[in-house]
Amino acid sequence: MKIRKLASVLLFLVALLPGFAQSKKSPLQISHLTDDFYVYKTFHDYKGQLISANALYLVTNEGVVLFDAPWDVSQFQPLLDSIKAKHNKEVVMHFATHSHEDRAGGLGFYNQKGIKTYTIQLTDAILKKENKKRAKFVIPNDTTFTVGQHNFEVFYPGKGHASDNILVWFDKEKVLYGGCFIKSTEATDLGYLGDSDVKEWAKSIKKVQAKFKNPKYIITGHDDWKDLNSLNHTSKLVQEYNTAKASAKK
Numbered sequence: 213m214k215i216r217k218l219a220s221v222l223l224f225l226v227a228l229l230p231g232f233a234q235s236k237k238s239p240l241q242i243s244h245l246t247d248d249f250y251v252y253k254t255f256h257d258y259k260g261q262l263i264s265a266n267a268l269y270l271v272t273n274e275g276v277v278l279f280d281a282p283w284d285v286s287q288f289q290p291l292l293d294s295i296k297a298k299h300n301k302e303v304v305m306h307f308a309t310h311s312h313e314d315r316a317g318g319l320g321f322y323n324q325k326g327i328k329t330y331t332i333q334l335t336d337a338i339l340k341k342e343n344k345k346r347a348k349f350v351i352p353n354d355t356t357f358t359v360g361q362h363n364f365e366v367f368y369p370g371k372g373h374a375s376d377n378i379l380v381w382f383d384k385e386k387v388l389y390g391g392c393f394i395k396s397t398e399a400t401d402l403g404y405l406g407d408s409d410v411k412e413w414a415k416s417i418k419k420v421q422a423k424f425k426n427p428k429y430i431i432t433g434h435d436d437w438k439d440l441n442s443l444n445h446t447s448k449l450v451q452e453y454n455t456a457k458a459s460a461k462k
């Protein structure tokens with residue numbers, strides 16, 4: 213009896229662990245980063261292979277700010293519901309960090325929900341040209357926001373993964389949200405380069421490194437982000453790519 217009791221107590225404790233309810237197969241995985249920051253992961257079927265995408269949200273006393281949308285249309289509403297259930301707050305702002313679907317795919321949905329949506333001009337121009345849903349607000353390349361008790365800076369470093377990629381920097385907490393501009397240390401190549409400028413990418417990374425010193429957390433667009441060497445790793449992948457390209461030309 214004692215052992216059975218112990219087992220049920222253990223089971224009860226395990227059930228209380230955060231994240232227990234979210235199995236590895238859950239289509240929406242939310243994890244606490246630090247302070248008021250949460251990283252969430254969704255999955256997209258890309259040519260028969262499930263690829264994950266990371267995004268971020270920030271809980272403020274004026275509501276929740278969402279950085280990028282799920283890469284899964286079926287999770288747009290569940291994300292809002294999970295945030296409401298977890299924090300008892302509404303999402304009030306949404307930023308898309310470039311025009312690709314894994315970032316900007318939720319603009320139409322979040323517009324409809326009355327959430328204030330934002331992109332920079334470069335992103336807006338691409339979305340307009342491609343006849344896609346656009347943000348309600350177009351912001352300058354470098355803009356600082358204050359929402360409740362939090363400040364953050366939206367920054368366009370120049371071309372990289374995409375011609376319009378932006379990053380978000382939270383200076384107080386030293387959180388750098390990189391999106392697809394920063395590759396995970398797990399990445400062995402630069403991934404999709406259809407809209408990239410790999411030459412400029414090298415310069416753009418230097419700008420980010422010079423501007424945002426000593427990040428404590430760097431969130432990459434895909435794969436594992438816990439290794440802080442991701443920005444250097446991206447720089448290395450970019451260099452390797454450019455060297456290979458230069459030698460191929462000879």
Ligand SMILES: [Zn+2]
Nearest residue numbers: 312373374392
């Ligand atoms: Zn992209």
